[in-house]
Amino acid sequence: MDRLGNEDNKEIKETMSTYDFKEVLKRFPREKNKNVTLAVLTSGGDSQGMNAAVRAVVRVSIQLGVTVYFVKEGYHGLIEGYITKANWYDVSFTLNLGGTIIGTKRCKPFMTKEGRMKATKNMISFGISNLVVIGGDGSLTGANLFREEWPCHINELLKNKEIDEETSKKFDHLNLVGIVGSIDNDFSGTDMTIGADTALHRILEAIDSIVSTAFSHQRTFIMEVMGRNCGYLAVKSALMCEADYLFIREWPQKLDWTDKLCKNVQAARNRGKRLNIIIVSEGAVDINGSAITSEMVKTVLVTTLNQDARITVLGHVQRGGSPSAFDRILASRMGAHAVFCLLEDTAETEPKVVCLNANTIVHQSLMDCVKSTLEIGKAIQQKDFDKALKLRGQSFIQNLVTYKQMIRQENMNSEGKITLILNIGGSSNGINALMYSIVRATLALNKRVLAAKFSIDGLIKGEVIELHWSSVIGWLNQGGVKLGITRTIPDEEMMEKVAMQIKHFNISACIIAGGTEALKTGILMYDYRKKYKELCIPLIVIPVTYSNNVPGTDFSLGADTALNQIVKLCDIIRQSAEGHTPRVFVVEVLGGLCGYLTSMTAMACGADASYIPEEKFDITDLMDCIYRMVEKFDTKLITRGLVLRSEKASENYTTSFIKKLLTEEGQKSFVTRTSILGSIATGGVPSPFDRSFALKEGQLAVEWINNIQNKDPENFTSPSSAVSLGLQRSDFKFTPLDDLRFINDKKYSNNQHWWLNFRPLLKVLEEPNYWKQFM
Numbered sequence: 137m138d139r140l141g142n143e144d145n146k147e148i149k150e151t152m153s154t155y156d157f158k159e160v161l162k163r164f165p166r167e168k169n170k171n172v173t174l175a176v177l178t179s180g181g182d183s184q185g186m187n188a189a190v191r192a193v194v195r196v197s198i199q200l201g202v203t204v205y206f207v208k209e210g211y212h213g214l215i216e217g218y219i220t221k222a223n224w225y226d227v228s229f230t231l232n233l234g235g236t237i238i239g240t241k242r243c244k245p246f247m248t249k250e251g252r253m254k255a256t257k258n259m260i261s262f263g264i265s266n267l268v269v270i271g272g273d274g275s276l277t278g279a280n281l282f283r284e285e286w287p288c289h290i291n292e293l294l295k296n297k298e299i300d301e302e303t304s305k306k307f308d309h310l311n312l313v314g315i316v317g318s319i320d321n322d323f324s325g326t327d328m329t330i331g332a333d334t335a336l337h338r339i340l341e342a343i344d345s346i347v348s349t350a351f352s353h354q355r356t357f358i359m360e361v362m363g364r365n366c367g368y369l370a371v372k373s374a375l376m377c378e379a380d381y382l383f384i385r386e387w388p389q390k391l392d393w394t395d396k397l398c399k400n401v402q403a404a405r406n407r408g409k410r411l412n413i414i415i416v417s418e419g420a421v422d423i424n425g426s427a428i429t430s431e432m433v434k435t436v437l438v439t440t441l442n443q444d445a446r447i448t449v450l451g452h453v454q455r456g457g458s459p460s461a462f463d464r465i466l467a468s469r470m471g472a473h474a475v476f477c478l479l480e481d482t483a484e485t486e487p488k489v490v491c492l493n494a495n496t497i498v499h500q501s502l503m504d505c506v507k508s509t510l511e512i513g514k515a516i517q518q519k520d521f522d523k524a525l526k527l528r529g530q531s532f533i534q535n536l537v538t539y540k541q542m543i544r545q546e547n548m549n550s551e552g553k554i555t556l557i558l559n560i561g562g563s564s565n566g567i568n569a570l571m572y573s574i575v576r577a578t579l580a581l582n583k584r585v586l587a588a589k590f591s592i593d594g595l596i597k598g599e600v601i602e603l604h605w606s607s608v609i610g611w612l613n614q615g616g617v618k619l620g621i622t623r624t625i626p627d628e629e630m631m632e633k634v635a636m637q638i639k640h641f642n643i644s645a646c647i648i649a650g651g652t653e654a655l656k657t658g659i660l661m662y663d664y665r666k667k668y669k670e671l672c673i674p675l676i677v678i679p680v681t682y683s684n685n686v687p688g689t690d691f692s693l694g695a696d697t698a699l700n701q702i703v704k705l706c707d708i709i710r711q712s713a714e715g716h717t718p719r720v721f722v723v724e725v726l727g728g729l730c731g732y733l734t735s736m737t738a739m740a741c742g743a744d745a746s747y748i749p750e751e752k753f754d755i756t757d758l759m760d761c762i763y764r765m766v767e768k769f770d771t772k773l774i775t776r777g778l779v780l781r782s783e784k785a786s787e788n789y790t791t792s793f794i795k796k797l798l799t800e801e802g803q804k805s806f807v808t809r810t811s812i813l814g815s816i817a818t819g820g821v822p823s824p825f826d827r828s829f830a831l832k833e834g835q836l837a838v839e840w841i842n843n844i845q846n847k848d849p850e851n852f853t854s855p856s857s858a859v860s861l862g863l864q865r866s867d868f869k870f871t872p873l874d875d876l877r878f879i880n881d882k883k884y885s886n887n888q889h890w891w892l893n894f895r896p897l898l899k900v901l902e903e904p905n906y907w908k909q910f911m
């Protein structure tokens with residue numbers, strides 16, 4: 137799960153030019169790929185997002201002139217010869233589907249040499265010597281073995297006269313690349329496996345639903361989650377649902393766990409909780425390695441505490457349903473990368489596995505990753521749980537630490553320093569989870585939290601409340617803004633009052649959460665330190681906005697939830713056209729001057745075109761879109777089209793203009809409809825990513841304040857004492873507000889966003905003849 141630190145992965149890791157198709161064609165010319173044949177299979181437990189990976193493998197191959205095959209039903213299909221040619225439209229409308237359209241199976245015969253020999257023969261008969269395997273640790277272990285043995289199988293086939301000398305030379309080695317598709321997130325080398333994010337969506341949907349019935353009856357629910365050997369899903373979900381107790385394999389319980397469980401559960405009730413959630417990973421054990429089951433946990437609670445406890449086993453629900461936006465995008469990037477890897481492979485290169493590393497797609501040695509993954513399993517078997525935990529990586533351990541901190545019940549009458557929270561800007565999901573995290577982390581340090589209701593306006597009026605441990609119970613999964621929010625940025629007169637209130641409430645530090653208004657307010661407060669010494673306190677801004685347009689961070693809190701909402705709505709809009717004559721939808725997406733939501737939705741839904749403020753477009757682009765649409769509908773294989781437009785993509789090419797143009801020019805082939813999503817897209821409950829992001833950011837902000845207060849309690853005038861917290865690649869960074877003041881420049885726009893790199897990939901995956909533009 138953590139980086140292996142392989143230098144080798146530098147060659148074709150995702151960079152600015154990775155998807156620039158002119159560059160791609162230069163590196164992998166179509167003429168050279170004429171004789172390249174590639175197959176893709178899915179194996180092991182299915183996972184949501186596998187289809188996006190298959191789609192990307194197929195479409196990138198076709199764009200590069202590679203012949204591509206599906207192997208149906210995993211290794212079983214390889215042995216039985218269920219191999220069929222894949223075409224462009226075979227993978228249309230599959231991004232939103234869970235499972236795998238090409239089937240999967242757990243296949244015993246592939247564990248035998250005979251089975252793998254048969255698979256070799258079948259592959260050769262189709263001329264295939266390049267294979268993409270999408271599956272979990274087991275599938276990739278098998279794939280690795282298959283590739284190692286391949287030359288022996290070829291010799292054997294030659295010896296048995298099942299192939300001739302020429303064929304044996306032509307197929308002397310197998311090029312292999314793995315993509316990790318598994319909800320368990322249990323594979324070393326990649327930060328995330330395809331499907332894990334969606335599984336968390338399913339788990340939290342279930343827990344959020346259970347909470348209302350548990351609350352009504354004051355019940356305790358024991359939720360059993362999947363993950364075999366790996367506690368990732370359990371730890372993450374426990375963290376994100378405020379679970380009162382967690383059982384996983386890598387952190388086994390001492391033998392007195394029954395007492396501790398009862399103590400924690402009872403203490404939470406005493407603090408005002410009407411319900412308890414206990415998360416049990418299906419592989420949970422005690423320090424002796426003996427299983428701890430949901431039934432055992434229930435029995436303890438019923439017999440010792442006389443609790444009304446119930447068990448819900450989530451089971452395969454976790455592997456079901458439509459993939460999250462993250463999984464669709466991750467899988468598309470990984471699928472494309474897998475094809476590039478295969479085209480670079482030679483007999484001498486070792487097999488690779490495509491990984492996500494600090495928000496960048498890279499590849500690692502498949503053998504090294506498999507070895508490291510198996511080591512974790514071995515450590516667990518040998519009951520060396522410390523080693524297993526260490527091997528799971530730093531972020532796994534950090535999640536556990538955060539969980540313990542959030543759930544720890546602190547002294548309610550703390551007398552320590554006071555931190556003020558201000559929410560400023562528009563409403564964005566995840567902000568309540570952030571408040572939860574700030575409150576719990578601050579109380580853990582024996583300090584106090586005050587919060588202004590309705591932002592600066594409330595602060596000036598003195599509408600300030602104290603937040604206690606129990607004030608934030610249940611805030612993790614709440615949409616909207618519990619504290620109330622306005623967009624007011626203080627002017628000179630207001631700033632004086634702000635300073636007075638900070639003095640009045642004896643505030644020692646301030647956290648501002650929100651979008652650009654929050655950042656601008658933070659910069660102003662920093663600037664006014666010269667005039668008001670009350671403002672010389674540690675100040676930290678945490679970007680919270682669905683638009684993802686705040687500088688200093690790759691992600692703003694709330695953007696993932698909005699993206700998932702928009703993707704869901706686009707799926708529904710497009711589905712509504714099923715059974716109709718061809719229909720094109722023009723959908724207007726929120727985001728102000730930032731095309732993040734539009735671009736990422738386009739990638740996750742497979743939009744035919746997307747127009748954003750950062751990318752200039754003109755009438756020829758719009759006409760080109762119409763011609764492509766007509767061409768597509770002429771195939772009679774497709775009847776639905778999707779065009780996305782950012783609300784501020786262009787002053788003149790408005791949504792209504794584009795609709796009229798499509799209606800006029802495309803009327804012989806399709807009808808056009810519009811849909812303006814507006815703020816409907818920002819409602820709902822925070823996504824797992826946003827909850828987890830909120831928890832981390834809250835904790836880091838509190839730690840930063842604590843450190844700076846401890847270091848130099850008198851001196852809070854330097855630029856480094858007023859910062860913005862941001863996630864850059866995989867690192868959280870504290871950027872001085874002084875360095876971000878360009879946000880106040882009217883002309884500010886950021887055309888260097890990391891996600892702009894994916895724009896060409898959108899076209900590669902959506903426009904069947906995209907490659908022709910470069911010939």
Ligand SMILES: Nc1ncnc2c1ncn2[C@@H]1O[C@H](COP(=O)(O)OP(=O)(O)OP(=O)(O)O)[C@@H](O)[C@H]1O
Pocket residue numbers: 179180181182211241242243244246247248271272273274275276277278279281317318319320
């Ligand atoms: N050691 C191995 N040697 C050869 N083939 C293997 C090996 N391990 C697994 N496989 C093949 O891969 C298939 C899938 O493996 P497994 O059932 O472990 O699922 P997985 O890939 O780990 O997926 P998930 O993590 O979703 O369960 C097996 O049924 C078998 O065909």
Ligand SMILES: O=P(O)(O)OC[C@H]1O[C@](O)(CO)[C@@H](O)[C@@H]1O
Pocket residue numbers: 181242272318319320362363364418455
């Ligand atoms: O679908 P099956 O074969 O019952 O396997 C269930 C197992 O597969 C996974 O869903 C994925 O590895 C595990 O979390 C679970 O233990």
